[in-house]
Amino acid sequence: MAPPIPSATIERLPRYLRCLIDMSLDAERASSDQIAAAAGVNAAQVRKDLSFVGTQGTRGVGYEISDLIHNIRLVLGITKSYPVVIVGAGNLGSALSNYEGFRAWGFEIAALVDNDPEVIGTQVGDLTVESSRRLASIVKKRGIRIGIITTPASAAQGVADQLIQLGVKSILNLAPTVLKSGDGVGIRRVDLPTELGILAHHLSR
Amino acid sequence: MAPPIPSATIERLPRYLRCLIDMSLDAERASSDQIAAAAGVNAAQVRKDLSFVGTQGTRGVGYEISDLIHNIRLVLGITKSYPVVIVGAGNLGSALSNYEGFRAWGFEIAALVDNDPEVIGTQVGDLTVESSRRLASIVKKRGIRIGIITTPASAAQGVADQLIQLGVKSILNLAPTVLKSGDGVGIRRVDLPTELGILAHHLSR
DNA sequence: TAGATTGTTAATCGATTAACAATC
DNA sequence: TAGATTGTTAATCGATTAACAATC
Numbered sequence: 001m002a003p004p005i006p007s008a009t010i011e012r013l014p015r016y017l018r019c020l021i022d023m024s025l026d027a028e029r030a031s032s033d034q035i036a037a038a039a040g041v042n043a044a045q046v047r048k049d050l051s052f053v054g055t056q057g058t059r060g061v062g063y064e065i066s067d068l069i070h071n072i073r074l075v076l077g078i079t080k081s082y083p084v085v086i087v088g089a090g091n092l093g094s095a096l097s098n099y100e101g102f103r104a105w106g107f108e109i110a111a112l113v114d115n116d117p118e119v120i121g122t123q124v125g126d127l128t129v130e131s132s133r134r135l136a137s138i139v140k141k142r143g144i145r146i147g148i149i150t151t152p153a154s155a156a157q158g159v160a161d162q163l164i165q166l167g168v169k170s171i172l173n174l175a176p177t178v179l180k181s182g183d184g185v186g187i188r189r190v191d192l193p194t195e196l197g198i199l200a201h202h203l204s205r
Numbered sequence: 206m207a208p209p210i211p212s213a214t215i216e217r218l219p220r221y222l223r224c225l226i227d228m229s230l231d232a233e234r235a236s237s238d239q240i241a242a243a244a245g246v247n248a249a250q251v252r253k254d255l256s257f258v259g260t261q262g263t264r265g266v267g268y269e270i271s272d273l274i275h276n277i278r279l280v281l282g283i284t285k286s287y288p289v290v291i292v293g294a295g296n297l298g299s300a301l302s303n304y305e306g307f308r309a310w311g312f313e314i315a316a317l318v319d320n321d322p323e324v325i326g327t328q329v330g331d332l333t334v335e336s337s338r339r340l341a342s343i344v345k346k347r348g349i350r351i352g353i354i355t356t357p358a359s360a361a362q363g364v365a366d367q368l369i370q371l372g373v374k375s376i377l378n379l380a381p382t383v384l385k386s387g388d389g390v391g392i393r394r395v396d397l398p399t400e401l402g403i404l405a406h407h408l409s410r
Numbered sequence: 411t412a413g414a415t416t417g418t419t420a421a422t423c424g425a426t427t428a429a430c431a432a433t434c
Numbered sequence: 435t436a437g438a439t440t441g442t443t444a445a446t447c448g449a450t451t452a453a454c455a456a457t458c
Contacts, residue, residue: 092304
């Protein structure tokens, strides 16, 4: 059985992937040095990380970029397309539902839902905002296993509970609150004011 | 001279701050246990982290929440309001410029700029989109030291270079590319497809 | 005092990276 | 072969956390 991949490595793999996709336009092979420079990390780090993805490099030559891209996708589990639901059709939710970047990575925004009657039924890009009352049938019928929460903080935990109960296993939380969940559910939080807070500390250095 | 604060601690302080602000509605004091539960970390971690912010707790009692909030803000350098410029008035930039969360943390979106003539002059919430040609005078006149980049990937590095040259010291990059910068400039990147990529790996566990 | 909780130590754990033999 | 680069070891570094004396 393969050894478990360290979480720090998992967090870096998508970054490598992004760099490799860029690099694949210009070259077929890349050395750990080149990948390291592009991703802003140490070359030994790159080699160690790549040793987990099952791509052999060639000593004296480097790595086959297309191999790496394929294997990283495999390890991350983004070889096929995943349907995603966005809950909360405010500014942020609407912006994300149109974000081309997701599709390139194999994520398809399958539904955008909200609980505001004024918003339900409006068109956002290719999507029509659906009622959050229909969340259960949306998730089940479209086989959704990933949710993005862009509601106000007050609604976020309720939405998360509902999603989890419907079998959603991965949640990206953009609401300004910490979500609780049971085991087996992956939750990641992105909080932009927090990011600015860290940057502000840098300013006062 | 105070010891340098570990970067891992700096990354957690904004999270504590968020939790403490929530908790301050209900209570005046909090124990490391309570803060740890709210923030989802270990209680010893909380105590160690808080030992860097210069708030003494009281043994047997806990920490004074208002003290903590004040001192964490002090350490992070977000006691006063910072003007921020958003470059890129697409969906994401527009969403962020209306995001109330920033103001509560002391960040004021002072300008929203774009280089598309179709977009310049349009109204986005309280702001009028300004021309990126006027970036230099905007940054200087309004004393801006923090920038948020929400342009396409292709434009991001150019914008970053320009901002840095104008004296901006902290950049939050939401464009899907890794930015290079010299020393003394803080850059943080938020990449949502990457976050989903990590979550997708969780799905295949 | 008895109970609770801090502040801090020291052990543990995990992640990073220099270094170099293997080898293309 | 000579030069380049991998794969991996082992040392280092830093972060986490259990444990407990101090003390409110």
